[in-house]
Amino acid sequence: MLHVQQAEDNSKGALADVIxxxxxxxxxxxxxxxxxxxxxxxxxxxxxxxxxxxxxxxGCSKISFKGVSSPICKCAPFxxxxxxxxxxxxxxxxxxxxxxxGCTHVTLTLDNIRLTSSTGIxxxxxxxxxxxxxxxNYCSDTWSVTTTPNTWDLLYTMPxxxxxxxxxxxVTSLFTLTVSEIGTDTDPCDTAANAFIxxxxxRLLAEADINDDDDSIGFAFGVVIPKEAADYVDNVxxxxxxxxxxxxxxxxxxYRLPVSCHxxxxxxxxxxxxxxxxxxxxxxxxxxxTYLFFKQRVLLIANENIPVAEFDTxxxxxxxxxxxxxxxxxxx
Numbered sequence: 488m489l490h491v492q493q494a495e496d497n498s499k500g501a502l503a504d505v506i507x508x509x510x511x512x513x514x515x516x517x518x519x520x521x522x523x524x525x526x527x528x529x530x531x532x533x534x535x536x537x538x539x540x541x542x543x544x545x546g547c548s549k550i551s552f553k554g555v556s557s558p559i560c561k562c563a564p565f566x567x568x569x570x571x572x573x574x575x576x577x578x579x580x581x582x583x584x585x586x587x588x589g590c591t592h593v594t595l596t597l598d599n600i601r602l603t604s605s606t607g608i609x610x611x612x613x614x615x616x617x618x619x620x621x622x623x624n625y626c627s628d629t630w631s632v633t634t635t636p637n638t639w640d641l642l643y644t645m646p647x648x649x650x651x652x653x654x655x656x657x658v659t660s661l662f663t664l665t666v667s668e669i670g671t672d673t674d675p676c677d678t679a680a681n682a683f684i685x686x687x688x689x690r691l692l693a694e695a696d697i698n699d700d701d702d703s704i705g706f707a708f709g710v711v712i713p714k715e716a717a718d719y720v721d722n723v724x725x726x727x728x729x730x731x732x733x734x735x736x737x738x739x740x741x742y743r744l745p746v747s748c749h750x751x752x753x754x755x756x757x758x759x760x761x762x763x764x765x766x767x768x769x770x771x772x773x774x775x776x777t778y779l780f781f782k783q784r785v786l787l788i789a790n791e792n793i794p795v796a797e798f799d800t801x802x803x804x805x806x807x808x809x810x811x812x813x814x815x816x817x818x819x
Contacts, residue, residue, distance in 0.1 A: 488527060489510045489511075489527065489528050490528060490529050490530075491528045491536070491709075492507070492508045492510050492575040493505075493506065494570045494571055494573050495573075498571045499568065499569045499570075499646075500569035501643040501768065501770055502616070502642065502711060502786075502788070503569070504788070505739055505788050506616055506711055507711070508570075508577040508707055509526065509528055509536070509707075509709065510577055511575075511576045511579060513554070516552070517540070517541075517553075517595075518550070519544075519550075522541055522543070523541040523542075524539070525537065530712065532604075532712070533604070534603065534610065536601070537600075538597045538599055538600040538601065539596075539598045540596065540598075541598070542593065543594045543596070544593050544594075545591065545592040546591030546592060546697075547591040550591055550593055551581060551582065552580065553579070553580070553582075554575075554576030554577070554578065554579060555580055556576060556578070557570070557573050557577055557578050557620060558620075559578050559620060559621060560621075560622070560703050561648065561676070562647075562648050562676040562703070563620060563703060564648065564678075564679055566578075566620070568645055568646045569682075570618065570645070570707075577707050578621075578705045578707050579620075579705065579707070580621060580703075580705045581697065590696050590697070591696070591697045592696050592697075593694065593696075593697060593704075595693040595694075595706065596690070596691070597690065597692075598689075599689070599690075600615070610712060611687060612686065612687055613686075613687055613710060613711065613712045614684055614685070614687075614710065614712075614786070615684070615685055615686075615687075615688050615691065615709070616642055616682055616683065616708070616710070616711070617685075617691065617706060617707070618645075618681070618682035618683075618707040618708075619668055619682070619705065619706070620680075620705030621706075622675045622678050623668045623669070623670045623678065624654070624670050624671070624673045624674070624678040628695075628698070629669055629670070631665055631667035631692075631694045632665070632683060632692065632693050632706075633691065633694070634665075634685045634688045634691055634692075635690045635691075636687075636688070636689065637686045637688065638662050639661060639665075639684070640767060641658065641683060641684075641767050641768065642681075642682045642683055643682045644679055644680075644682075645679055645680045645681065645682065646679055647678050647679045648676045649676050649677050654671060654679065655679035655680075655681070656668040656671060656678065656680070656681070661767075668680075668681060675703070693706045711739065711786070713739045738789045739787070740786070741784055741785075741786050741787075743783065744780075744783055744784060744785055745803075746782075746803065746805065746811065748783075751806045752764045752780075752803050752804065752805055753805060755769060755771065755780060755801055755802070755804070756801065756802035757771050757800075757802075761804075764780065768780065768781055773799035774797045774799050775787065775790060775793055775797055775798070775799050776788050778799070795817055797817045798814060798816040798817065799814070799815045800812065800813070
């Protein structure tokens with residue numbers, strides 16, 4: 488059985504040290520005579536992720552997709568500037584061989600996405616990450632992913648190989664079920680790329696328009712399994728301070744923040760520093776580990792060694808008048 492692959496130590500990229508990237512192996516290939524197959528990967532802790540994947544094309548029927556090593560070329564940010572050193576065949580790409588055919592639209596459908604524990608019990612809360620592992624740099628290029636049932640967040644913008652983001656593709660429809668990148672006709676090595684994150688999808692569509700000059704379309708799929716902590720009470724108007732005392736070393740835990748659906752977090756204050764929050768995932772390094780804040784949840788990747796008396800306190804500034812204070816303490 489194939490196993491998810493991880494980036495090298497000290498790799499750049501949000502959650503780089505905990506994302507398991509799907510390995511498609513050396514035998515994987517989708518084409519007109521073999522459009523559908525099933526992918527199964529094991530994860531640490533004896534978890535299993537599986538899904539069916541199908542290729543559909545509109546235009547050139549000779550299109551095929553296979554798994555290749557990362558990076559797919561010298562100018563692709565994925566594997567060069569972020570999420571580096573990933574072994575295995577973790578990028579799905581196409582050796583475009585249609586000649587002067589014009590534009591071809593490709594759709595990769597990941598269906599029946601299922602994550603199970605070592606005992607076969609379905610896991611209800613997990614994150615799927617989809618990264619643009621190629622270069623979306625022509626003005627006619629489009630790259631998109633659609634999820635069911637939860638919306639997309641921007642996880643990380645991978646710097647261009649020339650070390651700036653000035654020529655990042657335009658991201659549209661963030662925080663919806665379909666998020667897209669649109670190329671801006673830039674030099675390949677000046678082009679950044681993005682990684683997006685969603686919660687517990689059952690189905691994904693990865694789509695791209697491929698033109699005659701394109702040779703760097705790529706998708707990479709990753710998974711993060713958090714441990715679900717106890718939820719906060721629903722009536723947050725009666726609670727201005729909550730404390731959690733269950734943070735253990737070397738764990739990844741998903742917490743529900745003490746905000747209602749009507750609350751909008753505008754800033755997060757930690758150690759006296761104010762971090763503006765605009766609903767995009769915000770990474771804050773704390774004493775207990777790395778925190779990734781979403782609109783209503785926070786993912787904590789705890790450090791391997793945590794002193795017994797350590798803690799982190801965050802002030803959540805919302806559109807209401809009263810700030811919310813959240814404290815995480817080490818397990819006693």
